[in-house]
Amino acid sequence: MQYLLLCCFEEARWEALSATERDRVMHDYSALIESLGKSGHYVGGAKLASTRAATTLRERAGTPVVTDGPYAETKEQLGGYHLIECRDLDEALAIAQRIPTLPVGGTVEVRPIEYRA
């Protein structure tokens, strides 16, 4: 069973962290991904660029409308994701608890994958 871990963080807060702190978090991410790769849990993932670089597309009356910014204005923004292979939700939650942005105020949403293309 696969789960997607959606790592959310307040961008302003992320930018307010010192360079050293951000480096440490990113280093911890690398270590986590390496360990999950060895244990056979890791499927794939990515860190996303800031929502300032986001462009949203909708369709109004049959015409595509392009706007600047993310699809929803929220306090926290999606900053990255990881796809993992787990036995069940408890195993996925145990892995999600190791996400390095959690101790610095991040949120992780755990979503089961229904099927993959």
Add this chain to the structure above:
Amino acid sequence: MSADVQDNIAERIDALYRSDSRRIFATLIRLLGDFDIAEEALHDAFRSALEQWPRDGVPANPRAWLVSTGRFKAIDGIRRRARFRPIDDVADAVEAIVDESVRFADDESIEDDRLRLVFTCCHPALSPDAQVALTLREVCGLTTEAIAQAFLTPAPTLAQRIVRAKAKIRDARIPYVVPDAHELPARLDSVLRVVYLVFNEGYSASSGDALTRVDLSAEAIRLGRLIVDMLPDAEAIGLLALMLLHESRRAARSSAEGEIVLLEAQDRAQWNAALIREGNELLSRALASRRFGAYTLQAAIAAAHANAPASEHTNWAQIVALYDVLLRIEPSPIVALNRAVAVAMRDGPQAGLAEIDAIEGRGELAGYHLLHAARADLCRRAGDAHAAKQAYERALALAKQQPERRFLMRRLAELTPKGGPDAAFRHDRRSSSAATPKSRV
């Protein structure tokens, strides 16, 4: 076989259904991996018993017979539906069921399965409302209608809540296991919270006509016993002690007319001595473990009341000390309010009022009727009828439960001598002026 014997067997099956169907269901969930398939298998198994037992006799181990019959019926059903599904899916589904390790119907594994079911229904990935509804439905076997009635929720809303929770268990694959040792404390907290919530809703319903709802409390105590039997954790034992000590006072808590009788006015002869004894024993066990927490401390407070031969013999100093510890491990304004009342009983109403002022000063519990009721009572004891009246009125504006409302109205009326509220106000002003140094001379 004679009609008499047949009736007898039907009665036995009926009794078995009432006593054991939820246990059998819990095992079937583990064997079949799905709540709905297990529910169907359970009913198929009992239907087969009604057909076969009168003809072939009652099997040596009826429970094991029902589990294996239910399992075979389910496998049969999956195979029958096979014609409409891709062959691989069916092979996987049947294999998953048939390959299950041999131990599936002895008494010990059946009790393990009940505990697994409790942990699945109380999984923190489910909303608190869903945890309560699912536990009552799946573990206790209450009907959706009964649960809806108990929580004053429309039955379709509650049914939908249960359906959604079951879908989440399936789709997110919430496991059917008792958690590992390192996860157990956090997960057990969630289970105990559900049990205590069910008990409280039965013990002092948050709204409605009746003061208590016996069924829910009985279910909570039954769950508490199951957990203690399977997982003798200090807090699980403490919670069971707490529930039994509260339960011991049920008969004395309301009058024949359904009116509230406060602890100090209760007829202690009506308290259930057997429950108090059992509660005390469990409390000693929990305290001896030295790893106890908030439930055990609350049980110790309940025991201090239960063991006082009369209201005036209550050891308020001990109760305040227990609240001090409780407040340290569970800093909640409700605990602070209860502590304030205990302080008032130890040191007099003014001391208690100062504590209540402090709680309100922190901006807490302003909308909680019992804070105003407690303030009113302390003002009344301190002889300040005017302040008492105001506080009773605020409490009344916030209280939703009918017996509580009637109690507050009675207290309010007692403050009001003949001649209406105006007279009470005048009387009050007179009494407060009587307290000035000049008129005391």
